[in-house]
Amino acid sequence: MRPSPALSELSVTEFLTLSRAGYFPHGLVVGSCIFEAGNQYDWVVATQEVAALSHALRSARHLAISRMTNQAAQLGAEGVVEVRVQVEHDVWRGSRQVAKFIAMGTAIGFDESRARPEHRGGPSLHLANGAPFTSDLNAPDFVTLLRAGYRPIAVAMGACVYGLDPRHLRNYRTLDTEVAEYTQAFFDARETAMDRLQQDLFREHPEHSPDAPAGIVGVTVSESVYGGGQSAPIVEFNAIGTAVAELAPNDPRRGPAHARPQMVVPLDR
Amino acid sequence: MTQDLPQHARERLADMRAKKLFTSDLSVSEFLLVKEAGFDPVGLVMGSSIYQIDPTVPNLAPGQPGCEIVDMTRALYHARELAMNRMEEEADALGADGIVGVRLTVKLGVNPVKYQWELYREWQEWARRTGFPRSSTMLGAAWQNWHQVAGAMWTHYCRQVGWYPEPPAPWARARTQAGSAFGQNAAEFMAIGCAVRHRGGESYKNKHGKPFQSDLSGQDFWMLIRTGYRPVGFVMGNCVYYVPPALLQAPAAQSCELGSYTHSLYDARELATERLQDEAEALDATGIVGVTFAEREHSGRFAPWNAGNGALSSGEVIELFVIGTAVVPAGGKSDLAKPLLVLSANDMPSAAPAEGGE
Numbered sequence A: 001m002r003p004s005p006a007l008s009e010l011s012v013t014e015f016l017t018l019s020r021a022g023y024f025p026h027g028l029v030v031g032s033c034i035f036e037a038g039n040q041y042d043w044v045v046a047t048q049e050v051a052a053l054s055h056a057l058r059s060a061r062h063l064a065i066s067r068m069t070n071q072a073a074q075l076g077a078e079g080v081v082e083v084r085v086q087v088e089h090d091v092w093r094g095s096r097q098v099a100k101f102i103a104m105g106t107a108i109g110f111d112e113s114r115a116r117p118e119h120r121g122g123p124s125l126h127l128a129n130g131a132p133f134t135s136d137l138n139a140p141d142f143v144t145l146l147r148a149g150y151r152p153i154a155v156a157m158g159a160c161v162y163g164l165d166p167r168h169l170r171n172y173r174t175l176d177t178e179v180a181e182y183t184q185a186f187f188d189a190r191e192t193a194m195d196r197l198q199q200d201l202f203r204e205h206p207e208h209s210p211d212a213p214a215g216i217v218g219v220t221v222s223e224s225v226y227g228g229g230q231s232a233p234i235v236e237f238n239a240i241g242t243a244v245a246e247l248a249p250n251d252p253r254r255g256p257a258h259a260r261p262q263m264v265v266p267l268d269r
Numbered sequence B: 001m002t003q004d005l006p007q008h009a010r011e012r013l014a015d016m017r018a019k020k021l022f023t024s025d026l027s028v029s030e031f032l033l034v035k036e037a038g039f040d041p042v043g044l045v046m047g048s049s050i051y052q053i054d055p056t057v058p059n060l061a062p063g064q065p066g067c068e069i070v071d072m073t074r075a076l077y078h079a080r081e082l083a084m085n086r087m088e089e090e091a092d093a094l095g096a097d098g099i100v101g102v103r104l105t106v107k108l109g110v111n112p113v114k115y116q117w118e119l120y121r122e123w124q125e126w127a128r129r130t131g132f133p134r135s136s137t138m139l140g141a142a143w144q145n146w147h148q149v150a151g152a153m154w155t156h157y158c159r160q161v162g163w164y165p166e167p168p169a170p171w172a173r174a175r176t177q178a179g180s181a182f183g184q185n186a187a188e189f190m191a192i193g194c195a196v197r198h199r200g201g202e203s204y205k206n207k208h209g210k211p212f213q214s215d216l217s218g219q220d221f222w223m224l225i226r227t228g229y230r231p232v233g234f235v236m237g238n239c240v241y242y243v244p245p246a247l248l249q250a251p252a253a254q255s256c257e258l259g260s261y262t263h264s265l266y267d268a269r270e271l272a273t274e275r276l277q278d279e280a281e282a283l284d285a286t287g288i289v290g291v292t293f294a295e296r297e298h299s300g301r302f303a304p305w306n307a308g309n310g311a312l313s314s315g316e317v318i319e320l321f322v323i324g325t326a327v328v329p330a331g332g333k334s335d336l337a338k339p340l341l342v343l344s345a346n347d348m349p350s351a352a353p354a355e356g357g358e
Helices: A012-020 A051-074 A139-147 A166-172 A180-204 B007-019 B028-036 B070-093 B112-130 B140-161 B218-226 B259-282
Strands: A023-039 A079-092 A096-110 A150-163 A215-228 A231-246 A264-266 B039-052 B098-108 B186-198 B229-243 B287-297 B316-329 B340-342
Touching: A012 A023, A012 A139, A023 A051, A051 A079, A051 A096, A051 A150, A051 A231, A079 A139, A079 A150, A139 A150, A139 B028, A150 A180, A180 A215, A180 A231, A180 B007, A180 B039, A180 B186, A215 B028, A215 B039, B007 B039, B007 B070, B028 B039, B028 B218, B039 B070, B039 B098, B070 B098, B070 B186, B070 B229, B070 B316, B098 B218, B098 B229, B112 B140, B218 B229, B229 B259, B259 B287, B259 B316
Parallel strands: A264 B340
Antiparallel strands: A023 A096, A079 A096, A150 A231, A215 A231, B039 B186, B098 B186, B229 B316, B287 B316
């Protein structure tokens, strides 16, 4: 089932870490989506969410990831690790805003014949609907997570695009004080992005379903600014993390229950 | 729950409590070590504040030594305090005992002229690499019109290499730093961390009944708990100091110490550290670990037209900022195992400083 030779972008140590846990790469998988977000003059200068853009970013990212996952399913993979979504914004003729989304990752699967005996016999990491899992963790983190008794479910994402009105700043000249409108906007935008991350995740994997997430690890909220200078700025906030669920208590991939971390002193350098 | 938090924050926290879902920004190994130390991560918490800072320097008589700009010290402190209080409120709403891995970041507003200048330099660099003659990018005093020249050059280039539709030029791409979004004298202060709860139900709240905060990583936190200490709070001190231009010049044309300048910086550092200690004493702490100093120059704000060596004509404004984690002994014994020596076969990534971190 595993394509051979399989393409992967793993480093040597990453590959060895994965193979010691019984996982082997099935190939490099890519999904892309090109989205047109409209004309910049369609937007009003105001401190508020640009809902159309938030929605567009959300659908575009989800489409790119689902295409990548489909490719992984065709390769017979159990899941995709090291997922990342690259975004490239272009302004085409007539100032049409176009965004290109490229989701990339390494598809992996468990090889029963090559795994060590103590790791064999665990249930597959496929989701309940048969689709591969996705995760933005790197290979060593994925193995550590399994040993700790968690399995990755899906990359969880949330986006919020906020417009800012620079005219607010006029009221604050020569003052030492908080800019309430901007603070509110940024705070709200970040929280909205994280709130949507949770809502979207639970819409797809509801509570009490077999894949109900127990938590989300490695959450980051990044921001990108468009405009500024002469034009009113638009800020995009994007929250991303990996949703995880617990493995069964007797799963063979769990590490020893009472393994204590050891202190080590690396001798490099 | 308080009304200071935005609507979506309250929704998110309530949702997390109802579904018993945790979120964390810890790496996988930090997450496991925090669990090993007896704590469960409950949620990613944050707070932010965008603050306008009045750029007025004191008008000192000639011959006067430098002095602290008290208003600005207070403003920069208050901004961070607001961000941290909001983060604390979020942690409180989640019923957390503490927050680990607190990071304070500041994004300073960018002076529009300076921002344009950086883009202009980026275009010059691109033109040089692409092979355009150097003279075509030297605009001299008319550099502010660079956009038109650069636009024409880019169109010409795209036509030559056959790119249609024309992609945006490298200097027209989006920036990942929000600095350009707010005005030149505004800055965003942000606190972000991971709220944790003790699994045994033991209260780790500090003497004000609030969750403790600590800027230690998951690894350091685990080690601290293992060695019998516990964090009580995140403490900070700052001082904004003004050094008049006369003190920045040597009295004679020879190598010598700039005595008053040295003294001013010394004074500023001591004031900041003293405030840090006062905060730790207020929490009844016995020590402060992980103390870091940061120096930030604000001179460019006052003389943006002369960003490079503006300090020589308008004086230097510098902020000393000290942070650390206050700790108390918890009475337990240290039970750290003897360290094991290993030779790592991994490529060691060089530790890059966090973007905009303090």
